[in-house]
Amino acid sequence: MTALLDVRDLRVEFRTRDGVAKAVNGVSYSVAPGETLAVLGESGSGKSVTAQAVMGILDSPPGHVTGGEIFFQGQDLLKLGREERRRVRGARMAMIFQDALSALNPVLSVGEQLGEMFRVHRGMSKWEAKSKAVELMDRVRIPAGRQRVNDYPHQFSGGMRQRIMIAMALALEPDLIIADEPTTALDVTVQAQVMDLLAELQREFNMGLILITHDLGVVADVADRIAVMYAGRIVETAPVHDLYRRPAHPYTRGLLDSIPRLDRKGRELYAIKGLPPNLMAVPAGCPFHPRCPRARDVCRTDPPPLCTVTGPGLTVSRGAGDAGGTGGAGRTSACHFWKDELHA
Ligand code: ADP
Ligand code: MG
Numbered sequence: 001m002t003a004l005l006d007v008r009d010l011r012v013e014f015r016t017r018d019g020v021a022k023a024v025n026g027v028s029y030s031v032a033p034g035e036t037l038a039v040l041g042e043s044g045s046g047k048s049v050t051a052q053a054v055m056g057i058l059d060s061p062p063g064h065v066t067g068g069e070i071f072f073q074g075q076d077l078l079k080l081g082r083e084e085r086r087r088v089r090g091a092r093m094a095m096i097f098q099d100a101l102s103a104l105n106p107v108l109s110v111g112e113q114l115g116e117m118f119r120v121h122r123g124m125s126k127w128e129a130k131s132k133a134v135e136l137m138d139r140v141r142i143p144a145g146r147q148r149v150n151d152y153p154h155q156f157s158g159g160m161r162q163r164i165m166i167a168m169a170l171a172l173e174p175d176l177i178i179a180d181e182p183t184t185a186l187d188v189t190v191q192a193q194v195m196d197l198l199a200e201l202q203r204e205f206n207m208g209l210i211l212i213t214h215d216l217g218v219v220a221d222v223a224d225r226i227a228v229m230y231a232g233r234i235v236e237t238a239p240v241h242d243l244y245r246r247p248a249h250p251y252t253r254g255l256l257d258s259i260p261r262l263d264r265k266g267r268e269l270y271a272i273k274g275l276p277p278n279l280m281a282v283p284a285g286c287p288f289h290p291r292c293p294r295a296r297d298v299c300r301t302d303p304p305p306l307c308t309v310t311g312p313g314l315t316v317s318r319g320a321g322d323a324g325g326t327g328g329a330g331r332t333s334a335c336h337f338w339k340d341e342l343h344a
Helices: 047-055 082-091 110-122 126-139 158-170 188-205 240-245 250-257 297-301 338-342
Strands: 005-016 019-031 036-040 063-072 093-096 176-180 208-213 225-230 233-239 307-309 331-333
Touching (some): 005 047, 019 063, 019 208, 158 188, 225 250, 233 250, 307 338
Parallel strands (some): 036 208
Antiparallel strands (some): 005 019, 225 233
């Protein structure tokens, strides 16, 4: 099985007056056609910057890709010119952002914005494009699409706007969608509806989906695999159910223990102590060691490599995985003491 997307050892730096922030520090992950990869981590761990580098929309300067490869359908995107890159975006990969109100154009009607995708990329007439826009509005279950196609973004609710963003992303039937905190700004009930819709359309179109979130609770039902990021690195990858059942990194366990759970009602919610590091001054050794309940001397000096995690009762790799933690059902952890964590 060839990967749809294969990110290898990606590095991104932000060079500012205050110094150099290594926002992405050797990240590798892959997504198979039709697969959903959740990328999880606290705010500031480099999830969005990785996605922006993949999409080719990095804020540059100050951001610079300083290393790595981004293979998409076998082609290294970092070797493409501006114009070629722009053609991949929209048609073959699309992004959904957290904040639809600032991502949508406030002075164009929803129909015009959806229709533009078809006019620009498919050369359709205005009339054809509008009927396609209505079709898309139906697809994402916006009620009364035909009546509402001339309305402006601010006339829709937050949940409906997020559906419009999904419609925009789906318009050209891309092979990969990156959804960056797509439901974070919504009410809990609307969150679930939008997430269900996204998962349903992803299955129907057999798209690869990267779902970025800081909320483990959101991804349990929709993701196939999870990659956990900390301080610009991937610290654990695993099939979603394995990770929930038996995390192999103390950071992942900390995230799991901080989800509110019905069966632990009344108990005080756990919070990982301390704060994520400033990316201009990441601690030596394992970047998580100052916050880690398992930290020992070696953790303060030696950066842990991403190890293959094996053990009885874990999902066996289906063959597409590799020790670099980039695919398949295999597991990896960047902890010196992953065995202790796994058996804790
Ligand atoms: P998150 O995991 O919350 O999505 P980001 O990927 O957005 O985190 O950001 C990771 C880090 O990259 C930030 O903590 C910051 O140090 C740096 N960064 C991101 N965007 C910029 C920017 N436009 N200018 C300077 N630094 C940035
Ligand atoms: Mg982000």
